[in-house]
Amino acid sequence: MRKTIATVTTAGLALALAACGQSSETGASPAASSSSSAAAPAAKTLEGVTIEVAAKWTGAEQTNFQEVLKAFEAKTGAKVTYASTGEDTGAYLGPRIQGGNPPDIAILPQPGLVQQYADQKALKPLAPEVLKQIDDNYTPYWKELGSADGQAYGVLVKAAHKSLIWYRDQAFQDAGAQPPTTWDELVKTAQAVADSGTPPFSLCGASGWTLTDLFENVYLSSAGPENYTKLSKHEIPWTDASVTTALEKIGQLVGKKEFLLGGSSGALQTDFPTCVTQVYGQDKSAMVIEADFVATTAEESGAKLGEEAKYFAFPKAGDTEPVVLGGDIAVVLKESKGAMALLEFLASKEGGEIWAKLPGYLSPNRNVSPDNYPAELTKKLAQTIISAGDAVRYDMSDLAPSAFGGTDGKGQWKLLQDFVRDPSKIKDIQSKLEDEAKKAWK
Numbered sequence: 001m002r003k004t005i006a007t008v009t010t011a012g013l014a015l016a017l018a019a020c021g022q023s024s025e026t027g028a029s030p031a032a033s034s035s036s037s038a039a040a041p042a043a044k045t046l047e048g049v050t051i052e053v054a055a056k057w058t059g060a061e062q063t064n065f066q067e068v069l070k071a072f073e074a075k076t077g078a079k080v081t082y083a084s085t086g087e088d089t090g091a092y093l094g095p096r097i098q099g100g101n102p103p104d105i106a107i108l109p110q111p112g113l114v115q116q117y118a119d120q121k122a123l124k125p126l127a128p129e130v131l132k133q134i135d136d137n138y139t140p141y142w143k144e145l146g147s148a149d150g151q152a153y154g155v156l157v158k159a160a161h162k163s164l165i166w167y168r169d170q171a172f173q174d175a176g177a178q179p180p181t182t183w184d185e186l187v188k189t190a191q192a193v194a195d196s197g198t199p200p201f202s203l204c205g206a207s208g209w210t211l212t213d214l215f216e217n218v219y220l221s222s223a224g225p226e227n228y229t230k231l232s233k234h235e236i237p238w239t240d241a242s243v244t245t246a247l248e249k250i251g252q253l254v255g256k257k258e259f260l261l262g263g264s265s266g267a268l269q270t271d272f273p274t275c276v277t278q279v280y281g282q283d284k285s286a287m288v289i290e291a292d293f294v295a296t297t298a299e300e301s302g303a304k305l306g307e308e309a310k311y312f313a314f315p316k317a318g319d320t321e322p323v324v325l326g327g328d329i330a331v332v333l334k335e336s337k338g339a340m341a342l343l344e345f346l347a348s349k350e351g352g353e354i355w356a357k358l359p360g361y362l363s364p365n366r367n368v369s370p371d372n373y374p375a376e377l378t379k380k381l382a383q384t385i386i387s388a389g390d391a392v393r394y395d396m397s398d399l400a401p402s403a404f405g406g407t408d409g410k411g412q413w414k415l416l417q418d419f420v421r422d423p424s425k426i427k428d429i430q431s432k433l434e435d436e437a438k439k440a441w442k
Contacts, residue, residue: 045341049078050338051339052083052103053069064361104342106333107329117153119148158364162216163313164291166289166295167310193286194259199284201285204270211412218322221322233399237437243430247426349365362378
């Protein structure tokens with residue numbers, strides 16, 4: 001899914017210049033690595049070995065990842081081929097697994113898929129050298145996300161910061177608005193922007209995952225981390241009063257026609273990244289609710305980050321300041337020395353630092369210094385990911401079985417779209433969410 005990709009561009013990372021008054025830094029060559037990096041595969045040990053890696057990334061994301069793979073090839077002598085899974089990773093991998101011809105490594109956009117494939121006996125437990133890199137470089141929380149039934153199968157190789165709202169500075173100036181810090185302030189800001197003649201939100205409603213991101217931020221903030229964890233595991237029902245509260249709050253935004261560019265109908269026909277170009281470039285709206293990867297499209301649309309394109313932290317809708325993260329997890333589907341060596345490299349400080357110097361990357365590796373990032377924005381976001389407290393939570397829909405949390409036209413994606421279409425039917429939507437959840441967790 002597109003939702004877990006962090007795609008902040010090199011120039012785009014100048015966003016923090018205006019806010020922090022600091023200049024961006026020029027990163028070292030992508031193939032450069034720190035002499036103090038944690039141990040990774042020894043040089044030239046895999047001559048003649050070919051490794052196939054499948055991931056969803058295309059375009060710039062694929063290009064940058066392949067730079068990391070080239071560094072591994074240069075170090076080990078292995079040859080790595082890349083296959084794009086497309087948006088539906090499960091649809092790509094399923095037939096290949098069933099046919100006995102899976103790629104050596106797959107990079108999964110959902111931790112829920114780790115459990116799914118572990119249940120199918122399709123994953124290989126991580127080798128001791130990979131586990132050492134994880135234990136040395138990651139917090140236990142990240143290790144848990146790559147595990148199923150107590151067995152570690154995956155390495156979280158890329159992260160995305162999803163608790164952000166981006167805005168067009170001129171629209172805020174025209175409305176006399178300031179970035180809000182609470183949900184009530186956000187609603188008031190939206191009204192001020194609407195009163196100035198600009199629809200406040202360009203909602204990416206055709207891309208259902210953006211609606212789950214919105215729900216997760218509101219729910220984490222209003223219901224708290226413990227309830228968030230319980231709901232993510234379906235230990236409390238979707239008919240719970242805490243879900244009602246979150247949907248009521250979201251309804252304060254999506255229930256007002258003047259708050260959405262094109263009304264609910266227009267919002268549900270707008271995909272990501274079109275919703276971003278409607279704010280930046282077309283100047284049709286003022287805000288877009290999405291993660292750090294908005295920066296790429298904003299910059300491509302001609303907006304200078306830190307000047308016209310700015311962001312603020314997702315406002316508190318309750319007692320908790322929400323920090324929701326996404327990420328991509330690499331797993332081994334074929335038992336081979338080459339596959340484990342590549343995962344060891346990706347989990348190492350060395351591999352993380354190579355990737356951090358490239359555009360569009362945030363590392364969950366706590367030993368990848370923020371100094372490796374090319375500008376202040378990614379340094380700040382990376383530090384947030386590394387040092388976030390106990391309240392940090394992973395994207396809830398990505399923790400769910402994909403039929404419920406990650407499939408277009410089904411489960412959460414469809415039902416939250418139905419909610420945007422008619423926010424008055426909260427109880428009906430909750431009941432349907434619970435029915436779908438029961439099927440998914442059966």
